[in-house]
Amino acid sequence: MADTLIDAATSRQALPAVRAPETSWRESATGYLFLAPWLIGFFGLTLGPALVSLYLSFTDYDLLSNPRWVGAANYVRIATSDPKFSAAMHVTFLYVALSVPLKLAFALLVAMMLNRGLRGLPLYRAIFYLPSLIGASVAVSVLWRQLFASDGLPNQALKLVGIHGPSWISNPDTALYTLVALAVWQFGSPMIIFLAGLRQIPKDVYEAAEIDGASRSQQFWRITLPLLTPVLFFNVVVQTIDAFKAFTPAFIISGGTGGPIDATLFYTLYLYQEAFAYFRMGYASALAWVLVVIIAAFTALSFLSSRYWVHYDG
Amino acid sequence: MVDLAGQDQVSPSRNRGGRTLLYHVVLCLASIAMLYPLLWMLASSFKPDSDIFGDASLWPRHFSLAAYWRGWSGLQVTFGKFFLNSLVVSLCSVVGNVMSCSLAAYAFARLKFRGQKFWFALMLGTLMLPYHVTLIPQYILFLNLDWVDTFLPLIVPKFLAVDAFFIFLLVQFFRSIPRELDEAAMIDGCGPWRIYWIVILPLSIPALATAAIFTFIWTWDDFFGPLIYLNDMNSYTVQLGLRSFVDSTGKSDWGALFAMSTLTLLPLFVFFLFFQRLLIDGIATTGLKG
Numbered sequence: 001m002a003d004t005l006i007d008a009a010t011s012r013q014a015l016p017a018v019r020a021p022e023t024s025w026r027e028s029a030t031g032y033l034f035l036a037p038w039l040i041g042f043f044g045l046t047l048g049p050a051l052v053s054l055y056l057s058f059t060d061y062d063l064l065s066n067p068r069w070v071g072a073a074n075y076v077r078i079a080t081s082d083p084k085f086s087a088a089m090h091v092t093f094l095y096v097a098l099s100v101p102l103k104l105a106f107a108l109l110v111a112m113m114l115n116r117g118l119r120g121l122p123l124y125r126a127i128f129y130l131p132s133l134i135g136a137s138v139a140v141s142v143l144w145r146q147l148f149a150s151d152g153l154p155n156q157a158l159k160l161v162g163i164h165g166p167s168w169i170s171n172p173d174t175a176l177y178t179l180v181a182l183a184v185w186q187f188g189s190p191m192i193i194f195l196a197g198l199r200q201i202p203k204d205v206y207e208a209a210e211i212d213g214a215s216r217s218q219q220f221w222r223i224t225l226p227l228l229t230p231v232l233f234f235n236v237v238v239q240t241i242d243a244f245k246a247f248t249p250a251f252i253i254s255g256g257t258g259g260p261i262d263a264t265l266f267y268t269l270y271l272y273q274e275a276f277a278y279f280r281m282g283y284a285s286a287l288a289w290v291l292v293v294i295i296a297a298f299t300a301l302s303f304l305s306s307r308y309w310v311h312y313d314g
Numbered sequence: 315m316v317d318l319a320g321q322d323q324v325s326p327s328r329n330r331g332g333r334t335l336l337y338h339v340v341l342c343l344a345s346i347a348m349l350y351p352l353l354w355m356l357a358s359s360f361k362p363d364s365d366i367f368g369d370a371s372l373w374p375r376h377f378s379l380a381a382y383w384r385g386w387s388g389l390q391v392t393f394g395k396f397f398l399n400s401l402v403v404s405l406c407s408v409v410g411n412v413m414s415c416s417l418a419a420y421a422f423a424r425l426k427f428r429g430q431k432f433w434f435a436l437m438l439g440t441l442m443l444p445y446h447v448t449l450i451p452q453y454i455l456f457l458n459l460d461w462v463d464t465f466l467p468l469i470v471p472k473f474l475a476v477d478a479f480f481i482f483l484l485v486q487f488f489r490s491i492p493r494e495l496d497e498a499a500m501i502d503g504c505g506p507w508r509i510y511w512i513v514i515l516p517l518s519i520p521a522l523a524t525a526a527i528f529t530f531i532w533t534w535d536d537f538f539g540p541l542i543y544l545n546d547m548n549s550y551t552v553q554l555g556l557r558s559f560v561d562s563t564g565k566s567d568w569g570a571l572f573a574m575s576t577l578t579l580l581p582l583f584v585f586f587l588f589f590q591r592l593l594i595d596g597i598a599t600t601g602l603k604g
Contacts (some may be wrong), residue, residue: 030506031427038418038437038481041474046440049451056450063454110344113337120338126590127345130352133593134582136535138553139575142560143355146568153354185348189597196598245444248537252557271446276542281450288446295444 057286062279074286087262088270096243099183104235107187111194132188141252145169148178169253172263179249190235197231229310237302244295267291359573381569388559388570391547396555400534403465403551407533408526410472411480418475419484420510440478467543480525483600487521488514524596527589534581552578
């Protein structure tokens with residue numbers, strides 16, 4: 001409310017003489033009243049907490065005693081002497097680097113098949129979309145855990161041909177790949193976005209290319225892909241940020257440990273452990289800010305590079 | 315390889331027919347592969363435990379509901395309580411999100427006030443901010459308010475429009491409503507509140523429904539929030555209940571685990587069946603993540 005009044009007061013002074021100050025004061029006041037819930041949330045739950053966590057990242061804090069200022073010690077430890085942090089970074093980057101391109105490749109491939117006016121498009125689209133809709137729930141992670149256990153479905157199939165399959169989720173060499181498979185399984189929502197993008201490409205462009213004798217692969221590389229780059233760009237950014245933030249599957253499949261031997265220790269899972277298992281709130285805040293910097297750096301790089309490969313004048 | 319494959323050497327129409335058939339075969343196989351795990355879970359939930367292993371078929375030979383009974387009361391607190399809790403949290407979140415986000419969106423899309431552009435830019439900025447940076451101070455705040463083990467930390471932020479994405483979604487929609495309608499209402503003597511209530515909201519039902527459905531699904535699926543704020547089993551949501559179930563009996567009792575997993579997915583399937591169009595349009599037009 002204070003903001004409303006302050007702003008309303010300043011607006012009255014700064015106003016040009018043409019408009020009646022009375023109306024504008026009321027307009028501004030009304031605007032801020034409508035905005036009030038969001039403003040309270042913004043200051044109380046977003047900006048305030050973000051600043052507090054920035055402060056906490058320079059302290060030692062266990063919730064019981066007061067935060068103790070330690071300077072940059074948390075960040076120094078992250079950068080130099082935290083093997084768990086290195087493990088989490090390794091796992092997370094590998095997960096992002098594998099799951100995002102694979103997921104988008106499947107999404108694009110299937111979208112292109114569906115875009116050819118096949119009959120039954122709504123049914124196919126619905127089937128492929130279903131996993132993305134339910135994928136975030138614990139139930140799906142539970143299903144995945146059972147699926148790749150030693151008695152799971154792939155191993156039952158392998159048994160038919162006489163191979164005794166391993167327990168995929170308790171083997172540190174394969175555990176992460178089951179999580180990648182889970183992410184790729186949810187290619188439905190980027191597929192829908194690709195499909196919407198493909199619909200925008202005018203048909204006559206292809207007809208003209210065909211008359212000029214362009215082969216199918218030329219049509220793909222010279223027409224489809226360039227015209228689809230804005231959509232591709234959007235999908236890359238959104239999916240990558242999402243992959244960095246993945247939590248539930250790793251938590252459920254590893255039972256909250258990030259095991260076996262840190263093979264599924266996603267960054268967010270490590271952050272959760274530091275904050276809510278060991279109550280190292282200062283260190284966990286520093287981890288959170290490192291994640292912000294990573295995501296911001298990635299986003300900035302994407303936007304900077306986009307001018308070289310994204311075509312907006314389709 | 316989709317469009318890369320095949321040079322058109324034969325007559326184009328015959329080739330096209332053949333390729334269409336090929337695509338159908340590929341897509342059908344892919345559909346089966348995608349759905350098989352889910353159907354396997356569903357079928358296994360109706361099988362006696364001895365049939366789950368070594369029988370990967372999708373039709374139970376001995377149909378039994380026993381796993382559902384075992385799972386329902388497999389913990390000290392029944393799943394009925396978890397479902398009730400989840401329903402309360404999800405419905406309150408829907409009401410909160412739709413109310414607070416539509417109010418903010420109306421201010422951004424229709425009203426004029428000083429600093430409007432500045433706040434709008436800040437609102438878009440919060441879209442990019444990962445929730446991890448606000449997580450710990452928020453936890454400390456709610457801990458000090460004595461809100462841990464209540465639903466308030468999960469619900470109150472929704473009434474304060476913290477999910478800025480929905481504000482953005484609704485701003486886009488409100489802007490597409492002709493301003494002449496506002497002006498006509500204004501001439502009839504309506505103030506901004508009445509215009510919001512009798513002009514804008516009724517015309518925005520599709521966008522509000524999209525926001526409501528996605529809020530419901532995301533809140534229903536949310537695991538991280540309840541994991542942090544709910545410690546007492548009586549206040550668990552279904553996601554937490556399912557996780558406890560995995561930790562206690564689940565490793566041995568696959569049937570019951572699958573039965574409860576299926577039940578927690580049931581509301582999502584219902585939304586999928588009835589609102590598929592809305593969900594898919596929501597993703598296609600705004601890039602909402604599924």
